[in-house]
Amino acid sequence: MFTIVNREEMAGGTVILNEIEAPRIAAKARPGQFLILKANENGERIPLTMAETDPEKGTVTVIYMVVGKSTELFRRLGVGDAYQDVIGPLGQPTHIEPGKNVVCVGGGTGVAVLHPIARGMKQAGCDVTSIIGSRNRDLLILEDKMRLASTDLHICTDDGSYGRKGFVTEVLKEKLEAGGVDQVVAIGPVPMMKFVSLMTREYGVPTMVSLNPIMIDGTGMCGGCRVTVGGETKFGCVDGPEFDGHQVDFDELILRLRAYTEQERCSHERCKWEEGGAA
Amino acid sequence: MEGTNKKSRLAMPEQEPKVRARNFEEVPLGYTPEMAIAEAGRCLQCKNPLCVQGCPVGVDIPGFIKHIADGKFDLAIGKIWERNSLPAVCGRVCPQEIQCEGNCILGRKGEAVAIGNLERFAADWERAHHVCELPSREKATGKKVAVVGSGPSGLTVAGDLILKGHEVTIFEAFHKPGGVLVYGIPEFRLPKDIVASEVSCLQAQGVKIECDVVVGRTETVDELFELGFDAVYLGVGAGLPRFMNIPGENLVGVLSANEYLTRANLMKAYLFPKVDTPIPQGRHVVVLGAGNVAMDSARTAMRLGAEKVSIVYRRSRAEMPARSAEIHHAEEEGLNFELLSNPVRYLGDEKGRLTGIECVRMELGEPDSSGRRRPVTVPGSEFVIECDLAIVAIGSGANPLLTRSTPDLPLGKSGYILANPETGKTGKKAVWAGGDIVTGAATVILAMGAGRKAADSIHEYLTWGW
Numbered sequence: 175m176f177t178i179v180n181r182e183e184m185a186g187g188t189v190i191l192n193e194i195e196a197p198r199i200a201a202k203a204r205p206g207q208f209l210i211l212k213a214n215e216n217g218e219r220i221p222l223t224m225a226e227t228d229p230e231k232g233t234v235t236v237i238y239m240v241v242g243k244s245t246e247l248f249r250r251l252g253v254g255d256a257y258q259d260v261i262g263p264l265g266q267p268t269h270i271e272p273g274k275n276v277v278c279v280g281g282g283t284g285v286a287v288l289h290p291i292a293r294g295m296k297q298a299g300c301d302v303t304s305i306i307g308s309r310n311r312d313l314l315i316l317e318d319k320m321r322l323a324s325t326d327l328h329i330c331t332d333d334g335s336y337g338r339k340g341f342v343t344e345v346l347k348e349k350l351e352a353g354g355v356d357q358v359v360a361i362g363p364v365p366m367m368k369f370v371s372l373m374t375r376e377y378g379v380p381t382m383v384s385l386n387p388i389m390i391d392g393t394g395m396c397g398g399c400r401v402t403v404g405g406e407t408k409f410g411c412v413d414g415p416e417f418d419g420h421q422v423d424f425d426e427l428i429l430r431l432r433a434y435t436e437q438e439r440c441s442h443e444r445c446k447w448e449e450g451g452a453a
Numbered sequence: 454m455e456g457t458n459k460k461s462r463l464a465m466p467e468q469e470p471k472v473r474a475r476n477f478e479e480v481p482l483g484y485t486p487e488m489a490i491a492e493a494g495r496c497l498q499c500k501n502p503l504c505v506q507g508c509p510v511g512v513d514i515p516g517f518i519k520h521i522a523d524g525k526f527d528l529a530i531g532k533i534w535e536r537n538s539l540p541a542v543c544g545r546v547c548p549q550e551i552q553c554e555g556n557c558i559l560g561r562k563g564e565a566v567a568i569g570n571l572e573r574f575a576a577d578w579e580r581a582h583h584v585c586e587l588p589s590r591e592k593a594t595g596k597k598v599a600v601v602g603s604g605p606s607g608l609t610v611a612g613d614l615i616l617k618g619h620e621v622t623i624f625e626a627f628h629k630p631g632g633v634l635v636y637g638i639p640e641f642r643l644p645k646d647i648v649a650s651e652v653s654c655l656q657a658q659g660v661k662i663e664c665d666v667v668v669g670r671t672e673t674v675d676e677l678f679e680l681g682f683d684a685v686y687l688g689v690g691a692g693l694p695r696f697m698n699i700p701g702e703n704l705v706g707v708l709s710a711n712e713y714l715t716r717a718n719l720m721k722a723y724l725f726p727k728v729d730t731p732i733p734q735g736r737h738v739v740v741l742g743a744g745n746v747a748m749d750s751a752r753t754a755m756r757l758g759a760e761k762v763s764i765v766y767r768r769s770r771a772e773m774p775a776r777s778a779e780i781h782h783a784e785e786e787g788l789n790f791e792l793l794s795n796p797v798r799y800l801g802d803e804k805g806r807l808t809g810i811e812c813v814r815m816e817l818g819e820p821d822s823s824g825r826r827r828p829v830t831v832p833g834s835e836f837v838i839e840c841d842l843a844i845v846a847i848g849s850g851a852n853p854l855l856t857r858s859t860p861d862l863p864l865g866k867s868g869y870i871l872a873n874p875e876t877g878k879t880g881k882k883a884v885w886a887g888g889d890i891v892t893g894a895a896t897v898i899l900a901m902g903a904g905r906k907a908a909d910s911i912h913e914y915l916t917w918g919w
Contacts, residue, residue, distance in 0.1 A: 198671055212628060218720060218729040219628075243729055259628040261665045390720070390730075393626050393667055394852050395692035396712035400703055407696065407703065412854060426703055429805030433705040437731035444726050 175256040179233060185313040189239050189283055190249050191225070197232030199262045205290040206268030206384065206416055209236065210392040212259040213247040220244045221389040223415065224263070225286040234262070237286035237315065243441040264392045265415050268382075272298040274356040277349050278324070279342050279370055280306045281362025285316050287384055288361045293323035295359075301325050305345045311336035343369050350377045357382065360419060364428050371419030381419035385410050387427060388434070402426055460563030463492040465570050474755050474786035477640045477723055481570075486526070489574040493522035496566045499558060504568060507556035509902030510609070512536045514553055514568055521571055530579040533572060534588050538612030538655060539605065539901065541580065541647045542634060544573025547898045548776050580650055587658055591618035596915040599624060599682040601668045601855070604632020605897045606888030607688035608652065609904030610911070611660045617912050621660045622682075626667040629719060632690055633897070636719040637711075639749050641756070645718070669855035674862070674884065684883045684911050687870060688904065691889035693852040696845055697741065701799030706733060706807030710742070710750045710846035717753050735842025737761045739810055741796060742846035743773040748783050750844045755786055762788050763838065767795040767815050767828045791838065793817075795828065799843065809839045849894050869893060877907030885911055 180193035199209065208223040226235035240249045251257065268291050276295050280288035285306045296302045302323065307330035308314040314329065314336060321327045328345045329337030338345065343366075349355055350373065358381040360370035367383040374381040387399040387410040399410035404421035408414065466482045467473070473480050484492065496518045504514045513532055520529035533540045549555070549569040557565035579585050596619045600607045603625040611621045629635050631648045656662060666672060668689075677685050694709035696702050713732070716722040720730035738754040740747050743766035754762045764783070766773060769792050773780060784790075793815045800809040814834035817826035851868035863871045863880035870879055870886040877885040887903030889895060 198666070202671060216721075216728040218731075247729075259665050261626070261628070261667060262670065264667065264670055390712060390715055391627065393670075393692075394854055395694065396715055397694045397696065397709045398712045402703055407698075426805065430703065430705055432804075433733070434731045437725065441726050441729055441731070 204267035284362030541576035603630035613908035
């Protein structure tokens with residue numbers, strides 16, 4: 175059992191932070207790696223990339239948006255409650271090259287995954303420009319932490335309720351036009367990562383994305399998470415989750431992420447209905 | 454008993470094919486005590502029993518059968534436990550026809566004694582009555598052994614070494630112990646509560662099991678030694694799915710058998726939405742391959758409500774690697790066989806979903822290095838099988854997750870661990886390996902046999918030094 179020692183609600187309660195006791199994992203984990211979590215006996219195994227680790231306290235932190243049955247079950251766990259299973263650290267750590275001029279682009283809960291990478295790069299002596307965005311002011315997360323992890327921070331909202339009105343890609347385009355960018359890191363919804371990668375390709379700037387395919391075991395034994403990268407099949411869980419954005423077949427990833435839409439909807443509806451019945 | 458004679462064995466009652474093809478209950482129902490006594494009475498009690506030579510872990514077969522014939526069922530299970538800690542599993546999934554039963558002298562003129570059925574009976578009887586005492590442990594040695602992987606070989610090593618007085622901890626990457634016994638072999642062939650029961654029997658003897666530990670990620674092999682273990686056994690299996698590498702393989706609706714069976718068995722997705730893990734339900738399901746894993750996948754698809762399930766295999770019936778009993782069961786349940794057919798590409802719609810598989814017809818040519826006749830493409834024979842779910846069951850390879858994090862562990866071709874076949878010793882000090890990670894995908898009982906040899910070798914090492 176893996177006890178929750180700290181819990182925060184962000185973005186108006188739609189995004190949840192869980193700091194979980196897992197000393198073994200905390201001692202090992204590095205930026206870019208992920209966990210598989212399972213709430214209870216009948217739960218499914220869900221991958222989440224770590225937002226933070228604290229080896230001294232022996233804790234790992236995940237931040238997730240409530241989108242379906244499993245994240246709904248996670249949301250209902252309070253401080254002192256426990257996940258039945260937490261497995262990790264899984265996947266390859268982020269490759270950080272010191273001293274580079276990096277632009278980190280994050281959208282939605284992707285900012286949670288982006289944060290340790292941006293911080294790791296800044297600590298390695300990189301010049302880190304971060305561009306983070308959300309639909310509106312309420313949904314923006316980790317602004318303060320991202321400010322600390324960046325040399326320069328830009329904020330965008332789709333509706334202009336905070337920061338600049340518009341998409342993160344607009345600010346990115348200005349940075350690319352200005353030149354001198356060695357690398358771009360983009361983490362967020364798949365369409366956002368796709369557009370960023372299409373844009374940076376024009377400027378010939380290497381771009382790293384963190385993918386979120388459907389996973390079951392997370393250890394390379396089923397291939398459920400396979401993605402096409404540079405025309406070759408890769409397993410997201412062992413070869414990734416980070417890949418060269420210019421090589422990834424994003425359209426295939428989007429289709430594969432929809433494989434269980436109908437069952438996911440059914441499961442979530444049933445879960446909400448049960449909660450309503452119990453209340 | 455009526456219907457028994459010296460020549461033919463007593464058949465085990467089974468669920469009717471039409472009924473069982475749509476449920477996940479076990480197919481064979483087991484012997485009654487009367488049936489077990491009658492079948493055990495057929496054993497000739499050979500002075501020099503060939504059946505024992507055919508058993509990879511050397512169970513005293515005439516010994517335990519004699520106890521059953523005498524109605525002393527508690528003594529029977531005790532006799533089996535001396536050599537085999539997983540009899541309820543082995544009685545169900547061993548290919549007895551090529552092992553113990555294949556050697557039985559009665560098989561020369563009639564039918565071999567139903568050794569597997571009797572082993573299963575003894576184990577099931579004990580599980581229902583709990584009268585037999587657990588085997589006794591030797592004095593504690595203070596030595597600690599880490600077993601990586603809780604599949605059949607790891608469980609055997611743990612069972613042997615705990616009795617010899619060592620401390621044993623099993624590390625398992627999944628959230629449940631059992632390896633292929635829980636994620637691979639379906640409920641209708643091996644009920645999961647039986648696996649859980651055999652595992653808890655080991656825990657009762659003192660074996661510690663830590664799930665959710667991925668050795669290679671959560672801990673490395675070297676870190677296990679730093680944690681104070683004196684020896685390490687690697688029984689991580691061959692859990693890397695092979696794909697055909699043909700166009701369209703990443704369409705939605707194409708799954709490895711590992712994924713399909715893990716969803717169905719470990720995650721119990723056949724109970725969805727009572728459990729949270731979904732599983733794709735095809736109308737026409739095609740399974741590629743013809744081994745036991747293919748049969749398990751196909752029979753699972755049938756139980757999940759498919760209208761039609763087809764096995765597509767590039768050779769002919771005679772070359773199918775699955776056990777004949779499994780093929781027979783699959784046939785009875787209405788599976789369709791597309792033999793001498795080889796997939797060349799998957800076809801999909803605009804939503805990226807599978808709609809069919811283009812295949813070519815094959816014919817058999819000269820025997821290849823494996824002794825099987827090599828399939829040769831018939832030019833111009835392309836045809837399409839319409840389907841909405843394809844399960845790739847063409848074998849598995851060595852998962853590199855552990856070995857990549859252990860650079861000083863010598864590997865053979867295809868990434869399997871090199872280990873002495875007699876002792877299980879690897880090229881790294883105090884590290885043993887056995888089962889599928891050494892041999893490639895094989896059987897439960899062979900993995901257990903490898904575990905037995907390694908346990909003997911580890912015991913010698915811990916007792917006398919290398």
